[in-house]
Amino acid sequence: MARTAVPRRLNWLAATVKEAKDETATARTLILDVPGWPGHVAGQHVTVKLTAEDGYSTQRDYSIANAATAGAQDGDRLEITVQRLADGEVSPYLTGVAGPGDQFEVRGPIGGWFAWPGDDPRPLLLLAGGSGIAPLMSMIRTHDQVKSQVPVRLIYSVRTPADVIYADELSERERDSPLMVTNVYTRWWAGDPPPGSRTGRIDASVIAEAGFPPEWNPLIFACGPSGFVETASALLIGSGHPPFTIKTERFGPSS
Amino acid sequence: MNVVSRGFGGRRRDDPKLPPGQYLERGFPVLQAGPTPPVNTATWKFTITTETGDSTRWDWKQFTALPAEDITTDIHCVTQWSKLGTHWRGVSLDTLLDGIQTNAGYVMARSYGGYTTNVPLPDLRDGKAWIAYEYDGKRLPPEHGGPARLLVPHLYFWKSAKWVTGLDLMTHDKRGFWEELGYHDYGDPWREQRYQGD
Numbered sequence: 001m002a003r004t005a006v007p008r009r010l011n012w013l014a015a016t017v018k019e020a021k022d023e024t025a026t027a028r029t030l031i032l033d034v035p036g037w038p039g040h041v042a043g044q045h046v047t048v049k050l051t052a053e054d055g056y057s058t059q060r061d062y063s064i065a066n067a068a069t070a071g072a073q074d075g076d077r078l079e080i081t082v083q084r085l086a087d088g089e090v091s092p093y094l095t096g097v098a099g100p101g102d103q104f105e106v107r108g109p110i111g112g113w114f115a116w117p118g119d120d121p122r123p124l125l126l127l128a129g130g131s132g133i134a135p136l137m138s139m140i141r142t143h144d145q146v147k148s149q150v151p152v153r154l155i156y157s158v159r160t161p162a163d164v165i166y167a168d169e170l171s172e173r174e175r176d177s178p179l180m181v182t183n184v185y186t187r188w189w190a191g192d193p194p195p196g197s198r199t200g201r202i203d204a205s206v207i208a209e210a211g212f213p214p215e216w217n218p219l220i221f222a223c224g225p226s227g228f229v230e231t232a233s234a235l236l237i238g239s240g241h242p243p244f245t246i247k248t249e250r251f252g253p254s255s
Numbered sequence: 256m257n258v259v260s261r262g263f264g265g266r267r268r269d270d271p272k273l274p275p276g277q278y279l280e281r282g283f284p285v286l287q288a289g290p291t292p293p294v295n296t297a298t299w300k301f302t303i304t305t306e307t308g309d310s311t312r313w314d315w316k317q318f319t320a321l322p323a324e325d326i327t328t329d330i331h332c333v334t335q336w337s338k339l340g341t342h343w344r345g346v347s348l349d350t351l352l353d354g355i356q357t358n359a360g361y362v363m364a365r366s367y368g369g370y371t372t373n374v375p376l377p378d379l380r381d382g383k384a385w386i387a388y389e390y391d392g393k394r395l396p397p398e399h400g401g402p403a404r405l406l407v408p409h410l411y412f413w414k415s416a417k418w419v420t421g422l423d424l425m426t427h428d429k430r431g432f433w434e435e436l437g438y439h440d441y442g443d444p445w446r447e448q449r450y451q452g453d
Contacts, residue, residue: 009452010437014258047335049276050260058265059276059335089266089278097262104260110450112436113288226285230398233290243290243368250285 012049012105013037015078017098023081023165027131028095029065032078034106039069042142043115043135043221043249046078046108050090060090063134063223063249064109067141068118078106081165083131114221114249118146122219123212126154127202127232129224133158133165135249136223140170144177152177155210157184157202157228161194182210202228207235214240223249272329273337274444280336285398287417288432292368294418296402301386302421305357313351315402319388321346326385328408330415331444343406345387348379359424363431364405367418372431373440374407374414376424383409386419411442411449 019031040046046064051057066079084095098104116124116139124143126136133156143152158164164183174181183197184206193199198206212218220241222232229250236246273279296315304310313321326343362374378384387406388395395401400417407414413433434440439448447453 010450050263050265051258052263052265053259056265057276058278060278061334093260093263098260102261103258104263105258110437113432226398230285230291237290243292246290248287248289250287 010107010110011036012107015048015104015106017100017102020099024163026084026095026163027081027165028084029079029081030094030098031066032080032106033076034078035076037069037076037078037106038109039075040064040078040109040138041112041115041117042068042138044109044111045135046080046106047110048080048090048094049105049107050093051105058089061110063138065134065137065141067138067145081131081134081137111249114223114247116142116219116221118142118148120219121150123150123216124152125211125218125220126152127220127222127224127228127236128154128156128158129222129228129232130158130163131165132222132224132228132249132251134223136221137166137169139221140173140179143179144173149178151212152179153211154179154181155184155202155206155232156181157186157224159187160185161197180210182206202232202235204235204239207232207239211236211239214242218245220246221249222246224251226250270339272339274331275447276449277331277335277337277444280332280338283338283341283399284332284334284336286332286334286413288370289368291397292366292418294367294397294402299402300420301351301403303351303355303424304421305355305424306359306426309356311351311355318346318386318403321350324385326387326406326408328406330408330412333411333413333438333442333449337444342391343385343387344389344392345385345403345406347382348384348386349382351386352380355424357424359426361425361428363423363425363429364414364416364419365421365423366416367420370416370418370432372405372414372416373425373429373434374410375428375441378407378410379422383407409443411439411444413438414442 015032021029062080082094188199299315302312331337384407388403405416405419
Protein backbone atom coordinates (compact mmCIF):
# COMPACT_ATOMS: atom_id res chain seq x y z
CA MET A 1 0.00 0.00 0.00
CA ALA A 2 1.52 3.31 -1.08
CA ARG A 3 2.27 5.66 1.75
CA THR A 4 3.37 9.23 1.66
CA ALA A 5 5.67 9.56 4.61
CA VAL A 6 6.73 13.12 5.23
CA PRO A 7 8.63 13.07 8.51
CA ARG A 8 9.86 16.63 8.57
CA ARG A 9 9.09 19.76 10.50
CA LEU A 10 5.78 21.30 9.48
CA ASN A 11 6.01 25.07 9.71
CA TRP A 12 3.22 27.61 10.03
CA LEU A 13 2.80 29.54 6.80
CA ALA A 14 0.86 32.73 6.07
CA ALA A 15 -2.19 32.10 3.89
CA THR A 16 -3.94 34.92 2.04
CA VAL A 17 -7.50 34.53 0.79
CA LYS A 18 -7.54 35.10 -2.97
CA GLU A 19 -11.14 34.20 -3.59
CA ALA A 20 -14.18 33.08 -1.61
CA LYS A 21 -16.80 31.06 -3.43
CA ASP A 22 -20.16 30.00 -2.00
CA GLU A 23 -20.85 26.35 -2.80
CA THR A 24 -24.18 26.02 -0.99
CA ALA A 25 -26.11 28.15 1.51
CA THR A 26 -23.79 26.92 4.26
CA ALA A 27 -20.56 25.83 2.55
CA ARG A 28 -17.89 28.08 1.15
CA THR A 29 -14.64 27.40 -0.68
CA LEU A 30 -11.65 29.57 0.14
CA ILE A 31 -8.91 29.73 -2.46
CA LEU A 32 -5.70 30.55 -0.67
CA ASP A 33 -2.28 31.72 -1.72
CA VAL A 34 0.32 30.11 0.54
CA PRO A 35 3.89 31.03 -0.46
CA GLY A 36 6.17 28.15 0.45
CA TRP A 37 3.40 25.53 0.55
CA PRO A 38 5.27 22.22 0.21
CA GLY A 39 2.57 20.68 -2.00
CA HIS A 40 0.07 17.96 -1.13
CA VAL A 41 -1.28 14.64 -2.27
CA ALA A 42 -5.02 14.24 -2.90
CA GLY A 43 -6.82 13.41 0.34
CA GLN A 44 -4.51 15.16 2.79
CA HIS A 45 -5.59 17.88 5.20
CA VAL A 46 -4.30 21.14 6.62
CA THR A 47 -4.47 22.83 10.00
CA VAL A 48 -5.84 26.37 9.99
CA LYS A 49 -4.91 28.76 12.81
CA LEU A 50 -6.89 31.93 13.41
CA THR A 51 -5.42 34.62 15.63
CA ALA A 52 -7.41 37.51 17.10
CA GLU A 53 -5.92 40.95 17.61
CA ASP A 54 -5.30 40.32 21.28
CA GLY A 55 -3.28 37.20 20.48
CA TYR A 56 -5.95 34.58 21.22
CA SER A 57 -5.69 31.82 18.67
CA THR A 58 -7.43 28.57 17.81
CA GLN A 59 -6.84 25.77 15.32
CA ARG A 60 -8.96 23.41 13.21
CA ASP A 61 -8.22 20.81 10.55
CA TYR A 62 -9.76 20.96 7.08
CA SER A 63 -9.45 18.64 4.12
CA ILE A 64 -7.72 20.05 1.08
CA ALA A 65 -10.04 20.26 -1.92
CA ASN A 66 -7.83 21.25 -4.85
CA ALA A 67 -5.85 18.79 -6.97
CA ALA A 68 -2.50 17.52 -5.75
CA THR A 69 0.13 20.22 -6.06
CA ALA A 70 3.26 18.26 -5.19
CA GLY A 71 5.56 19.43 -7.98
CA ALA A 72 2.79 21.33 -9.81
CA GLN A 73 2.95 24.78 -11.42
CA ASP A 74 0.50 26.46 -9.08
CA GLY A 75 2.21 24.93 -6.07
CA ASP A 76 1.30 27.77 -3.70
CA ARG A 77 -2.44 27.32 -4.21
CA LEU A 78 -4.56 25.73 -1.56
CA GLU A 79 -8.34 25.31 -1.47
CA ILE A 80 -10.50 24.35 1.47
CA THR A 81 -14.25 23.98 1.53
CA VAL A 82 -15.76 24.76 4.89
CA GLN A 83 -19.22 23.77 6.11
CA ARG A 84 -20.68 26.34 8.49
CA LEU A 85 -21.73 25.00 11.87
CA ALA A 86 -24.17 27.34 13.58
CA ASP A 87 -22.48 27.13 16.99
CA GLY A 88 -18.95 26.87 15.63
CA GLU A 89 -16.06 29.10 16.57
CA VAL A 90 -14.03 28.92 13.36
CA SER A 91 -16.39 27.86 10.58
CA PRO A 92 -18.64 30.96 10.84
CA TYR A 93 -15.55 33.11 10.38
CA LEU A 94 -14.23 31.15 7.40
CA THR A 95 -17.64 30.94 5.70
CA GLY A 96 -18.96 34.38 6.58
CA VAL A 97 -16.25 36.89 7.40
CA ALA A 98 -12.99 35.99 5.65
CA GLY A 99 -12.71 37.59 2.22
CA PRO A 100 -10.08 38.40 -0.37
CA GLY A 101 -6.93 39.78 1.23
CA ASP A 102 -7.63 38.37 4.69
CA GLN A 103 -4.95 36.26 6.27
CA PHE A 104 -4.50 33.37 8.65
CA GLU A 105 -1.93 30.65 9.17
CA VAL A 106 -1.83 27.10 7.86
CA ARG A 107 0.33 24.07 8.55
CA GLY A 108 0.54 20.90 6.53
CA PRO A 109 -0.01 18.86 4.55
CA ILE A 110 -1.06 16.32 7.16
CA GLY A 111 -1.94 12.66 6.78
CA GLY A 112 -0.56 10.21 4.27
CA TRP A 113 -2.95 7.30 4.68
CA PHE A 114 -6.21 8.74 3.39
CA ALA A 115 -4.37 9.79 0.24
CA TRP A 116 -4.64 8.85 -3.42
CA PRO A 117 -1.42 8.86 -5.39
CA GLY A 118 -2.42 9.66 -8.98
CA ASP A 119 -0.65 6.60 -10.38
CA ASP A 120 -2.62 3.91 -8.55
CA PRO A 121 -3.91 1.48 -11.21
CA ARG A 122 -7.03 0.34 -9.35
CA PRO A 123 -10.53 1.64 -10.04
CA LEU A 124 -11.36 4.36 -7.56
CA LEU A 125 -14.53 4.15 -5.49
CA LEU A 126 -15.38 7.26 -3.47
CA LEU A 127 -18.11 7.55 -0.86
CA ALA A 128 -18.91 10.99 0.52
CA GLY A 129 -21.26 12.03 3.29
CA GLY A 130 -22.07 15.76 3.24
CA SER A 131 -18.96 17.96 3.31
CA GLY A 132 -16.89 14.74 3.32
CA ILE A 133 -16.84 15.34 -0.42
CA ALA A 134 -13.91 17.82 -0.10
CA PRO A 135 -10.91 15.43 0.00
CA LEU A 136 -12.64 13.17 -2.54
CA MET A 137 -13.02 16.16 -4.86
CA SER A 138 -9.26 16.62 -4.59
CA MET A 139 -8.91 13.03 -5.82
CA ILE A 140 -11.34 13.60 -8.71
CA ARG A 141 -9.49 16.76 -9.72
CA THR A 142 -6.14 15.02 -9.40
CA HIS A 143 -7.41 12.14 -11.51
CA ASP A 144 -8.11 14.66 -14.25
CA GLN A 145 -4.87 16.57 -13.74
CA VAL A 146 -2.67 13.47 -14.13
CA LYS A 147 -4.87 12.12 -16.96
CA SER A 148 -5.48 8.90 -15.09
CA GLN A 149 -7.57 6.42 -17.05
CA VAL A 150 -8.85 4.41 -14.08
CA PRO A 151 -12.64 4.51 -13.74
CA VAL A 152 -13.95 6.59 -10.83
CA ARG A 153 -17.31 6.25 -9.14
CA LEU A 154 -18.62 8.62 -6.53
CA ILE A 155 -21.52 7.83 -4.21
CA TYR A 156 -22.49 11.10 -2.56
CA SER A 157 -24.94 11.05 0.33
CA VAL A 158 -26.36 14.50 0.93
CA ARG A 159 -29.58 15.90 2.37
CA THR A 160 -31.10 17.61 -0.67
CA PRO A 161 -29.96 18.69 -4.15
CA ALA A 162 -29.39 22.18 -2.72
CA ASP A 163 -26.77 20.73 -0.36
CA VAL A 164 -24.63 19.26 -3.14
CA ILE A 165 -21.21 20.89 -3.04
CA TYR A 166 -19.38 21.26 -6.40
CA ALA A 167 -22.65 20.36 -8.19
CA ASP A 168 -21.85 22.01 -11.54
CA GLU A 169 -18.28 20.84 -11.64
CA LEU A 170 -19.29 17.26 -10.85
CA SER A 171 -21.87 17.25 -13.66
CA GLU A 172 -19.30 18.61 -16.10
CA ARG A 173 -16.66 16.12 -15.08
CA GLU A 174 -19.15 13.29 -15.33
CA ARG A 175 -19.72 14.22 -18.97
CA ASP A 176 -16.06 14.63 -19.82
CA SER A 177 -14.17 11.98 -17.86
CA PRO A 178 -14.43 8.34 -16.70
CA LEU A 179 -16.43 9.47 -13.66
CA MET A 180 -19.84 8.26 -12.58
CA VAL A 181 -21.67 10.15 -9.84
CA THR A 182 -24.64 8.84 -7.88
CA ASN A 183 -26.18 11.32 -5.48
CA VAL A 184 -28.22 9.82 -2.66
CA TYR A 185 -30.62 12.35 -1.15
CA THR A 186 -31.44 11.55 2.44
CA ARG A 187 -34.28 14.11 2.58
CA TRP A 188 -36.42 14.04 -0.48
CA TRP A 189 -40.16 14.37 -0.54
CA ALA A 190 -40.76 15.67 -4.04
CA GLY A 191 -41.56 12.54 -6.01
CA ASP A 192 -39.05 10.92 -8.32
CA PRO A 193 -35.47 12.11 -7.83
CA PRO A 194 -33.44 13.46 -10.77
CA PRO A 195 -32.12 10.78 -13.16
CA GLY A 196 -29.06 8.95 -11.90
CA SER A 197 -29.73 9.79 -8.28
CA ARG A 198 -31.35 7.90 -5.42
CA THR A 199 -33.24 8.73 -2.28
CA GLY A 200 -32.99 7.48 1.27
CA ARG A 201 -29.90 6.14 2.96
CA ILE A 202 -27.10 4.26 1.26
CA ASP A 203 -27.77 0.55 1.35
CA ALA A 204 -26.50 -2.68 -0.22
CA SER A 205 -28.32 -2.02 -3.51
CA VAL A 206 -26.73 1.43 -3.88
CA ILE A 207 -23.29 -0.08 -3.20
CA ALA A 208 -23.98 -2.85 -5.75
CA GLU A 209 -25.36 -0.60 -8.47
CA ALA A 210 -23.34 2.57 -8.06
CA GLY A 211 -20.04 1.05 -6.87
CA PHE A 212 -17.66 -1.48 -8.38
CA PRO A 213 -17.91 -5.23 -7.84
CA PRO A 214 -15.23 -6.60 -5.51
CA GLU A 215 -13.71 -8.56 -8.42
CA TRP A 216 -12.62 -5.25 -9.92
CA ASN A 217 -10.41 -4.78 -6.86
CA PRO A 218 -11.19 -1.08 -6.38
CA LEU A 219 -9.36 1.19 -3.97
CA ILE A 220 -12.02 2.73 -1.74
CA PHE A 221 -12.14 6.02 0.16
CA ALA A 222 -15.04 6.92 2.45
CA CYS A 223 -15.30 10.33 4.12
CA GLY A 224 -18.07 11.95 6.11
CA PRO A 225 -19.71 11.95 9.51
CA SER A 226 -18.84 8.93 11.62
CA GLY A 227 -22.24 7.26 11.26
CA PHE A 228 -22.08 7.51 7.48
CA VAL A 229 -18.57 6.09 7.31
CA GLU A 230 -19.45 3.28 9.71
CA THR A 231 -22.50 2.32 7.62
CA ALA A 232 -20.65 2.61 4.31
CA SER A 233 -17.74 0.47 5.56
CA ALA A 234 -20.05 -2.23 6.88
CA LEU A 235 -21.98 -2.33 3.58
CA LEU A 236 -18.79 -2.52 1.55
CA ILE A 237 -17.38 -5.35 3.67
CA GLY A 238 -20.75 -7.09 3.55
CA SER A 239 -20.71 -6.98 -0.23
CA GLY A 240 -17.28 -8.60 -0.38
CA HIS A 241 -14.77 -5.75 -0.38
CA PRO A 242 -11.74 -6.63 1.79
CA PRO A 243 -11.38 -4.26 4.78
CA PHE A 244 -7.79 -3.38 3.84
CA THR A 245 -8.97 -1.78 0.56
CA ILE A 246 -11.14 0.71 2.46
CA LYS A 247 -9.63 3.93 3.78
CA THR A 248 -11.73 6.17 5.96
CA GLU A 249 -11.74 9.71 7.23
CA ARG A 250 -14.39 10.82 9.68
CA PHE A 251 -15.23 14.09 11.21
CA GLY A 252 -17.15 14.65 14.29
CA PRO A 253 -18.28 18.17 14.82
CA SER A 254 -15.32 20.40 13.93
CA SER A 255 -16.70 23.66 15.12
CA MET B 256 5.14 34.69 12.60
CA ASN B 257 2.32 36.94 13.72
CA VAL B 258 -0.61 36.88 11.34
CA VAL B 259 -3.77 38.46 12.70
CA SER B 260 -7.04 37.43 11.08
CA ARG B 261 -9.08 40.56 10.51
CA GLY B 262 -12.48 40.36 12.14
CA PHE B 263 -11.80 37.19 14.11
CA GLY B 264 -12.77 37.44 17.76
CA GLY B 265 -13.01 33.85 18.86
CA ARG B 266 -14.82 32.27 21.73
CA ARG B 267 -12.15 32.63 24.39
CA ARG B 268 -12.79 29.16 25.66
CA ASP B 269 -9.46 29.35 27.42
CA ASP B 270 -9.37 26.74 30.11
CA PRO B 271 -6.30 25.77 32.13
CA LYS B 272 -7.21 22.15 31.46
CA LEU B 273 -6.87 22.65 27.71
CA PRO B 274 -3.39 22.07 26.24
CA PRO B 275 -2.13 24.61 23.67
CA GLY B 276 -4.01 24.61 20.38
CA GLN B 277 -6.87 22.44 21.69
CA TYR B 278 -10.57 23.29 21.85
CA LEU B 279 -13.26 21.87 24.08
CA GLU B 280 -15.44 19.17 22.57
CA ARG B 281 -18.62 17.89 24.19
CA GLY B 282 -19.34 15.05 21.79
CA PHE B 283 -16.95 12.15 21.28
CA PRO B 284 -15.68 12.21 17.68
CA VAL B 285 -14.44 8.99 16.12
CA LEU B 286 -11.19 8.99 14.16
CA GLN B 287 -9.61 5.97 12.59
CA ALA B 288 -7.88 4.97 9.36
CA GLY B 289 -10.19 2.19 8.24
CA PRO B 290 -13.32 0.22 9.00
CA THR B 291 -14.14 -0.80 12.56
CA PRO B 292 -12.90 -4.41 12.85
CA PRO B 293 -15.31 -6.96 14.31
CA VAL B 294 -13.81 -8.22 17.57
CA ASN B 295 -15.54 -11.01 19.42
CA THR B 296 -14.90 -11.39 23.14
CA ALA B 297 -15.26 -15.19 22.72
CA THR B 298 -12.00 -15.24 20.76
CA TRP B 299 -10.41 -12.04 22.10
CA LYS B 300 -6.85 -12.34 23.37
CA PHE B 301 -4.50 -9.85 24.93
CA THR B 302 -0.79 -10.72 24.88
CA ILE B 303 2.27 -9.01 26.31
CA THR B 304 5.46 -10.21 24.61
CA THR B 305 8.87 -9.30 26.02
CA GLU B 306 12.05 -8.57 24.06
CA THR B 307 13.16 -12.18 24.68
CA GLY B 308 9.94 -13.55 23.20
CA ASP B 309 8.29 -14.59 26.45
CA SER B 310 4.60 -13.95 26.28
CA THR B 311 1.79 -13.63 28.79
CA ARG B 312 -1.74 -13.99 27.48
CA TRP B 313 -5.23 -13.35 28.78
CA ASP B 314 -8.57 -14.29 27.29
CA TRP B 315 -11.63 -12.12 27.91
CA LYS B 316 -12.75 -14.05 30.97
CA GLN B 317 -9.32 -13.99 32.59
CA PHE B 318 -8.86 -10.33 31.67
CA THR B 319 -12.13 -9.09 33.08
CA ALA B 320 -11.50 -11.06 36.28
CA LEU B 321 -8.42 -8.92 36.98
CA PRO B 322 -8.77 -6.06 39.46
CA ALA B 323 -10.15 -3.06 37.58
CA GLU B 324 -10.05 0.66 38.28
CA ASP B 325 -12.37 3.56 37.60
CA ILE B 326 -10.57 6.32 35.77
CA THR B 327 -11.67 9.93 35.30
CA THR B 328 -9.42 11.77 32.91
CA ASP B 329 -9.13 14.43 30.20
CA ILE B 330 -8.37 13.22 26.67
CA HIS B 331 -6.70 15.17 23.88
CA CYS B 332 -6.92 14.32 20.18
CA VAL B 333 -4.25 15.53 17.75
CA THR B 334 -7.08 16.91 15.58
CA GLN B 335 -7.43 19.66 18.21
CA TRP B 336 -10.37 18.52 20.28
CA SER B 337 -10.13 17.78 23.97
CA LYS B 338 -12.76 16.21 26.15
CA LEU B 339 -12.62 16.82 29.86
CA GLY B 340 -13.52 14.51 32.73
CA THR B 341 -14.22 11.33 30.76
CA HIS B 342 -15.07 8.18 32.73
CA TRP B 343 -13.52 4.80 32.01
CA ARG B 344 -13.05 1.46 33.68
CA GLY B 345 -10.17 -0.86 32.94
CA VAL B 346 -7.13 -2.78 34.12
CA SER B 347 -4.01 -0.83 35.01
CA LEU B 348 -0.89 -1.64 33.01
CA ASP B 349 0.86 -1.89 36.39
CA THR B 350 -1.32 -4.92 37.10
CA LEU B 351 -0.68 -6.43 33.68
CA LEU B 352 3.08 -5.79 33.72
CA ASP B 353 3.47 -7.02 37.30
CA GLY B 354 5.84 -9.99 37.33
CA ILE B 355 6.91 -9.60 33.71
CA GLN B 356 10.71 -9.51 33.51
CA THR B 357 11.96 -7.02 30.96
CA ASN B 358 14.75 -4.58 30.17
CA ALA B 359 12.74 -2.98 27.37
CA GLY B 360 12.35 0.78 27.16
CA TYR B 361 9.63 0.90 24.49
CA VAL B 362 6.36 -0.70 23.57
CA MET B 363 4.56 -1.29 20.31
CA ALA B 364 0.82 -1.61 20.88
CA ARG B 365 -0.88 -3.84 18.31
CA SER B 366 -4.58 -3.87 17.44
CA TYR B 367 -7.10 -6.04 15.70
CA GLY B 368 -7.26 -4.61 12.17
CA GLY B 369 -3.49 -4.06 12.03
CA TYR B 370 -3.09 -0.67 13.74
CA THR B 371 0.12 -0.09 15.70
CA THR B 372 1.48 2.72 17.86
CA ASN B 373 4.70 3.14 19.84
CA VAL B 374 4.94 4.36 23.44
CA PRO B 375 7.88 4.42 25.87
CA LEU B 376 7.40 1.72 28.51
CA PRO B 377 7.74 4.13 31.48
CA ASP B 378 4.68 5.99 30.12
CA LEU B 379 2.59 2.88 30.68
CA ARG B 380 3.68 2.42 34.31
CA ASP B 381 2.90 4.10 37.63
CA GLY B 382 -0.81 4.58 37.19
CA LYS B 383 -0.57 6.33 33.81
CA ALA B 384 -2.13 3.74 31.50
CA TRP B 385 -4.88 1.13 31.34
CA ILE B 386 -6.55 -1.37 29.08
CA ALA B 387 -10.07 0.07 29.23
CA TYR B 388 -13.25 -1.88 28.51
CA GLU B 389 -15.96 0.45 29.82
CA TYR B 390 -16.77 4.02 28.87
CA ASP B 391 -19.28 6.07 30.84
CA GLY B 392 -20.45 3.01 32.75
CA LYS B 393 -21.19 0.94 29.63
CA ARG B 394 -19.30 -1.58 27.57
CA LEU B 395 -16.87 0.25 25.32
CA PRO B 396 -18.58 0.55 21.90
CA PRO B 397 -16.72 -0.83 18.84
CA GLU B 398 -16.32 2.59 17.21
CA HIS B 399 -14.50 3.81 20.32
CA GLY B 400 -12.22 0.78 20.38
CA GLY B 401 -14.33 -1.88 22.08
CA PRO B 402 -14.18 -4.45 23.43
CA ALA B 403 -10.93 -3.03 24.86
CA ARG B 404 -8.52 -0.23 24.05
CA LEU B 405 -5.29 1.11 25.41
CA LEU B 406 -5.83 4.27 27.47
CA VAL B 407 -2.77 6.53 27.82
CA PRO B 408 -4.51 9.86 28.42
CA HIS B 409 -1.39 11.96 29.05
CA LEU B 410 -0.43 11.50 25.38
CA TYR B 411 -2.41 12.48 22.26
CA PHE B 412 -5.23 10.02 21.83
CA TRP B 413 -3.90 8.18 18.75
CA LYS B 414 -1.51 6.53 21.24
CA SER B 415 -4.54 5.01 23.02
CA ALA B 416 -4.83 2.20 20.48
CA LYS B 417 -8.39 1.00 19.81
CA TRP B 418 -9.15 -2.76 19.64
CA VAL B 419 -5.83 -3.48 21.30
CA THR B 420 -4.72 -7.11 21.30
CA GLY B 421 -1.11 -6.96 22.35
CA LEU B 422 1.90 -5.06 23.58
CA ASP B 423 5.35 -5.92 22.23
CA LEU B 424 8.10 -4.77 24.58
CA MET B 425 11.13 -3.49 22.64
CA THR B 426 14.67 -2.47 23.59
CA HIS B 427 14.72 0.10 20.74
CA ASP B 428 11.98 2.45 19.65
CA LYS B 429 10.18 1.74 16.38
CA ARG B 430 7.47 3.79 14.71
CA GLY B 431 3.84 2.69 14.57
CA PHE B 432 1.16 3.43 11.97
CA TRP B 433 0.68 7.19 12.32
CA GLU B 434 4.23 7.79 13.53
CA GLU B 435 5.56 6.40 10.22
CA LEU B 436 3.24 8.83 8.44
CA GLY B 437 4.80 11.85 10.12
CA TYR B 438 3.07 12.01 13.49
CA HIS B 439 5.21 12.57 16.57
CA ASP B 440 7.01 9.65 18.22
CA TYR B 441 6.00 10.76 21.73
CA GLY B 442 2.95 13.03 21.37
CA ASP B 443 2.80 15.14 24.55
CA PRO B 444 -0.22 17.47 24.17
CA TRP B 445 1.20 19.98 26.67
CA ARG B 446 4.28 20.41 24.47
CA GLU B 447 2.07 20.29 21.36
CA GLN B 448 4.03 17.40 19.86
CA ARG B 449 1.66 16.68 17.00
CA TYR B 450 4.05 15.91 14.14
CA GLN B 451 7.67 14.82 13.72
CA GLY B 452 9.91 17.76 14.54
CA ASP B 453 7.41 19.51 16.86
